[in-house]
Structures are given as C-alpha cells and as structure tokens.
Amino acid sequence: MAAAISIRNVSRRFGETWALRPVDLEIAAGEFIALVGPSGCGKTTLLRIVADLQAPSTGEVRIGADTAAEARRKRLLGLVSQRPAVLPWKRAIDDVRFTQKIAGRVGFDPAKVLGEFGLAGHENKRARQLSGGMLQRVNIASAMAHDPSVLLMDEPFSALDEMKREEIGEWFDRELSLRPKTVLFVTHHIDEAVMLADRLLVFSPAPGRVLEVVSVPVPRPRDPSFRQDPRFVAITGHVRNLLMHRVPEGRAA
Structure with a gap:
C-alpha cells in the first residue's frame, strides 16, 4: 500500500548559505511527484531529507504516520540512484x-x-x-x-541515451499501474517529468525554492502519443518558461 508524504516547512542551510528554502507539500498516496530545476537547486537535498539521509534545518517530513527516520527503519522506502547500484x-x-x-x-x-x-x-x-x-x-x-510504500528516485535514467530513456520511462509508468507507489523523482529532463508525473515542483537556482507546482491533468500510464498532445506541449513550454524567466528572490512566483 502506497503511503502519503507530508513535507512541512522543510529547509536546509549550511552556515549562512541556503541549500533549500522552506518547502511545504502534501503528496497523496500513489502520487508521482517530479522535482525539476537546474543543478544545485536543492532537488536532491529535498529527496535526501525525505529518505532520512540528511537532516532538515527546519521542518519535518511525515510518511504516512511515521517520521522519515521511522519510515527508513521500517523499510518503507526504496531508493534508486543515478547509477545502477x-x-x-x-x-x-x-x-x-x-x-x-x-x-x-x-x-x-x-x-x-x-x-x-x-x-x-x-x-x-x-x-x-x-x-x-x-x-x-x-x-x-x-x-x-x-x-516499499515510497520510491525515491534521483535522476534514475540520466545515464541512458535519449531513446532508451524514453523506453525505460514508458515501461516504468506501466509498471507503476501494476505496483502503485508514491514516487518522488528528481530530474533535469522536463519532457520526462511531464510524461511521468502527476505534479512537478519547479525549483529556482540556488538557493533553491519552489517557483510553482505544475499539474499534469492526464491519467497515468500515458501513451507515447501524449508527447504530441497540445497539453504536453503547453505544460513543457510553461515549465521551460518558468526556468528561463525566473522570478527574482523575494517576489511572488
């Protein structure tokens, strides 16, 4: 059974340097969330906090009724890294x-x-x-x-060429329909995120903060033809625009 994730005022700083500005997010059980943004924006930091591999400076993570540490000890988490471990x-x-x-x-x-x-x-x-x-x-x-109830995935397809990446992504989407999991998925690849995720957290450059939470209102698993769908084109274009025309620090996104 997939578990919901609650991220409440979670931030991370090193001395005076912010790695991740406060994030608040409620993730439904079985939902697929993609974290998208430039290198060093805090995507992997947030993933590691949820995995209980790094402590937040503020806030807390709940996985179901458990803290991140309790979920890790109970083996409720599955972790997939960039390179096959x-x-x-x-x-x-x-x-x-x-x-x-x-x-x-x-x-x-x-x-x-x-x-x-x-x-x-x-x-x-x-x-x-x-x-x-x-x-x-x-x-x-x-x-x-x-x-596990939750899959935490840090750029899992980045080592693959473009065609293989799309093939594995489509395969993984189908697998999740058979074995539902709550997924937190880090990627730099906007098309991949829109193809796979229910929602995208779009991050600013460091210090990382969430510019916008973008929904993909199309049921999963998605047919490869969705890449030609006007909704796909519109959403990927909107995310690219967010990343290319970033809102200055201190202004509303």
Missing part, C-alpha cells in the same frame, strides 16, 4: 535478493519481478553482461523487491 560479482537475481535480505522482508518473488521487468532469461547474468537499460531495470527491481 548493482554488485558486479552478483547475478541480477542475487542483487534483488540482497535488498530483500537487508530489508528483512520479501515483498515480491525475485524471479517473477525480474520477468515482469523484461529480464526473463537474464536473471543469472552479472553486471558486465547486461546493457545500461537492463542494469537500471535491475536497480529498480532491487529497490521495489521488498515492496
């Missing part, structure tokens, strides 16, 4: 089992989930025998193997 000496299926062992919980049958992720026949291959797209599928399978 696979162990080169292990087979794909062993990577998935390793996550389950660490979590102390078997959510999905490893062979079954790898098969559903398009890796049937590749379960016993090691990292060097798999393509970049396959490795990222193993990475996501490992993060989902213990059936």
